[in-house]
Amino acid sequence: MKYLNLHSWEVSPGKAIQLQKELKEKIDLKKSFNQVKIVAGADVSYYKNKMIAGIVILKFPQLEIIEKKSSVSSVNFPYIPGLLTFREGPSLLAALEKIKNEPDVILFDGQGIAHPRRMGIATHLGLFLDKPTIGCAKSRLSGEYTLVGEEKGDYTLLKEGEEVLGAVLRTRRKVKPIFVSPGHKIDLLNSIEIILKCIVKYRLPFPVREAHIFVNRIRNDLIPTIDGIKF
Numbered sequence: 001m002k003y004l005n006l007h008s009w010e011v012s013p014g015k016a017i018q019l020q021k022e023l024k025e026k027i028d029l030k031k032s033f034n035q036v037k038i039v040a041g042a043d044v045s046y047y048k049n050k051m052i053a054g055i056v057i058l059k060f061p062q063l064e065i066i067e068k069k070s071s072v073s074s075v076n077f078p079y080i081p082g083l084l085t086f087r088e089g090p091s092l093l094a095a096l097e098k099i100k101n102e103p104d105v106i107l108f109d110g111q112g113i114a115h116p117r118r119m120g121i122a123t124h125l126g127l128f129l130d131k132p133t134i135g136c137a138k139s140r141l142s143g144e145y146t147l148v149g150e151e152k153g154d155y156t157l158l159k160e161g162e163e164v165l166g167a168v169l170r171t172r173r174k175v176k177p178i179f180v181s182p183g184h185k186i187d188l189l190n191s192i193e194i195i196l197k198c199i200v201k202y203r204l205p206f207p208v209r210e211a212h213i214f215v216n217r218i219r220n221d222l223i224p225t226i227d228g229i230k231f
Helices: 014-027 084-096 121-129 186-198 207-221
Strands: 038-047 051-060 064-074 105-108 133-137 153-159 163-169 178-184
Touching: 014 121, 038 064, 038 084, 038 207, 051 084, 051 207, 064 084, 084 121, 105 121, 105 186, 121 133, 121 178, 133 186, 153 178, 163 186, 178 186, 186 207
Parallel strands: 038 105, 105 133
Antiparallel strands: 038 051, 051 064, 133 178, 153 163, 163 178
16 A cells, blocks of 8 residues: 655654644545445554554455554654554554555544544544544543443444534443544544444454454564463
């Protein structure tokens, strides 16, 4: 996959915030596709000063895995809430660059526009990739919401004032909901529909869960062993 070079990643936290505010004007929250045949899940894991980014490509709606790619790199940006993409983005783009089967939609373990500056990792990398992206997070970063119903598919809107940032979605009956927000080139209702079609047995959508398993497997291979015991 190719991607745009919208800015340098070697910036200060202050400059990073400024870039997020500038990029906000480029976000498109309209559905930009007719059919989804291939989806991707993206996640990152860490080991010491190393970062492992993984991409899993699947046929949709069958959810058959057809490709996996990864990238291992050094961590070059501090952990600062709201600036995750400046830490993980370069490694994820390096993994995505290796992909041969280009996805129609990419699911990220993180936020889309449900972010203080509307620039979660799904939105930010969606702009770089010029692709439809969805943020699928396990916890809230921005916005408020009311009680969610207990059944699969129930959701309540995640809002900041009158602005809708996403949805708090129940993906399994009586299991903790997830936080879904459109990233780029997709609307909220289509984001929810795709996420629900990607739920198999677990709380998280299958592409994201498989990406999580993939990067953790690579991470475990990096951990040294003594007599077969991981340390």
